[in-house]
Amino acid sequence: MSEPVLSVENLSLRYRVPGGTVAALRSVSIAVRQGEVLGIAGESGCGKSTLAAAMIDLTGANAEITSGTVRLRGQDILSLSRDSRRRLRGREIAMVFQDPMTAFSPVLTVGEQLVDFQFNINDVPRREKWIRAQHMLARVGLTDPDLAMSRFPHELSGGMRQRAAIAAALLMRPAVLIADEPTTALDVTMEAQIVHLLRELQADYRCAIVIVTHHLGVIAELCDRVAVMYAGEVVEEAPVDVLYHDPRHPYTRALLACDPALIEEATGRLPAIGGRLPDLAHPPPGCAFAERCRLSTERCRIVPPPRVALGPDRSALCHEVAP
Amino acid sequence: MTALLTIDDLGVDLALGGWFGAARRSLNILAGVTLDLKPGETLGLVGESGSGKTTLARAVLGLQQITGGSVRFEGSDLARPADFRAIRRRTALMFQDATASLSPRMTVGEAVTEPFAIHRIAIRNHHEKAAELLAEVGLPPEMAARYPHELSGGQARRVGVARALALKPVLVIADEPTAGLDVSVQAEILNLMSDLKARHGLSYMIITHNLALVRHVADRIAVLYLGRLVETGPTRAIFAAPRHPYTQSLIAAEPKPDPRKRRTDLAIRGEIPSILRRPVGCEFNTRCPLAQDICRAEPPALNDLGQGRAVRCHFAKDITEGGRHELEH
Helix, strand or coil: CCCEEEEEEEEEEEEEECCEEEEEEEEEEEEEECCCEEEEECCCCCCHHHHHHHHCCCCCCCEEEEEEEEEECCEEHHHCCHHHHHHHECCCEEEECCCHHHHCCCCCCHHHHHHHCCCCCCCCCHHHHHHHHHHHHHHCCCCCHHHHHCCCHHHCCHHHHHHHHHHHHHCCCCCEEEEECCCCCCCHHHHHHHHHHHHHHHHHHCCEEEEEECCHHHHHHHCCEEEEEECCEEEEEEEHHHHHHCCCCHHHHHHHHCCHHHCCCCCCCCCCCCCCCCCCCCCCCCCCCHHHCCCCCHHHHHCCCCEEEEECCEEEECCCCCC | CCCCEEEEEEEEEEEEECHHHCCEEEEEEEEEEEEEECCCCEEEEECCCCCCHHHHHHHHCCCCCCCEEEEEECCEEECCHHHHHHHCCCEEEECCCCCCCCCCCCCHHHHHHHHHHHCCCCCCCHHHHHHHHHHHCCCCHHHHHCCHHHCCHHHHHHHHHHHHHCCCCCEEEEECCCCCCCHHHHHHHHHHHHHHHHHHCCEEEEEECCHHHHHHHCCEEEEEECCEEEEEEEHHHHHHCCCCHHHHHHHHHCCCCCHHHCCCCCCCCCCCCCHHHCCCCCCCCCCCCCCCHHHHCCCCCEEEEECCEEEECCCCCCCCCCHHHHHHC
16 A cells, blocks of 8 residues: 555644634544545534645644644655745645635636746746646636636636636646535536546546545545544544445444435435534543434543544544444 | 415516616526415425526515516415515515524524514514524524524524514525535424424425435425426426436436445536526527437427426427437437
């Protein structure tokens, strides 16, 4: 098995908020290898976007990393200088955001921005950068790249903007592409097309892709491996097929059970996960899911759960799963 | 059974331009939409952004001027603004963005009792009424003192439901009732809506692009494409065998939460055309895998297929579940 391109080890991050801190990531370890698509699944507030931001060193000013490392090809990027980290962004690690409108500047044309994104390449004339950008737009499926280059972001449809954002991210041939909810703002037909495009691009460029989404359908369509997050922790990690067909962590099971797309027979009542997320300003001492878990015992509430290895690339953070 | 709501050949045009003496043009948004909703029924209105779903809902409530056809509610015609005002107590709208639809300067208690003030209905005790409405949607009475920014997405939805139900309407139009919610919270809101439907005999018109959702909650669905009703029928029948090529593509495009059912091809190419450049003939011809010359020349009529199903396609009678492939070759 190849070495990971990007790995996060024991990463803990907290946000300073009025009156205290919120533990957004709690000892997260995850790695993505070259040519692999890793999915990070979970509901709002589980820390998946914070993890994606930490991977590209784009956490907010109120974020504080309290422990752990983020390694790119073995090198700890958190220990680098601000400038060196900045140089990695875009060139080595690129990001696609949920809302492609805010990813572009509204006052410059798409073409001007795609040229600017290549500022890292020195001895190449602007004309050539323009052509590279055009080719990339054609590659991501814009039928008239010439026209798209001359347009302002608001003149493109949502689907075209997201394609342009993917083109922008791939311009520098990054080793890792991180996409945070890349299809959430799109219609189902456009979502299917973007999923299809990402799969093709991944085959062509062999870069590592990290997809962060709450949409279990997108993960199933696209990913090789999945990490399920809950309350700032990775509670289960598994190859995609095993995760959907033999989920082991009670939260993963509950999450899959309440996806209406997985329930074949139409039903007036849908299963729900009762209860609420724990307050991460005061994380519970034991398992974060214990309050909502049907299998939980007294031990779950008091003792932090162990990470149980369940096979190659497979583990769950739970007292009740048997190896 | 007599219909609660009857939409007959509804059309909406928007006036465009007309600045400084330039000729006013009109832009067609909806045309020829015929639908009805029976008491106690849930109708799912499905389509991509720009298909006219929300415009249709607004037209039904008189929030958008109708330029063709008619809308009847409980047997009476709705045409003038006064007619719509008269039905406002019997209908309610749940907005897409639950948090934004609540005034940031009103507490939850004020928001849920505001409909009584608007309709000048005297209530004896506001606190009691608010608590009663909140209990109906599973929220504790203390919630009445909160402001919208203090609510979670799921709680804001519940408040939206409570407010919609305040005047005991018979028809609730819900615009993307679970957009932006996590799956587990989505399930809670849908279960709440179905409980309330059973308890109060409500009818719902649910506007959504989430197919998995309509499959579970709607009795019938209506699929819109670029302002035209392209297919309508019982939900189960449509999902089992969609007849319009657009409905087929839409169902096929939905990502399946099962890695063993990955699609290798693309269910639907291209994008919904701009309403400013409406295709000639069938609106779907630019993306339709089956389009023939006639589709680029003549707009198809809505074909009644019996059993409550209708399809707007020139080949409606030829396309069956397996027939799609026959036509392709």
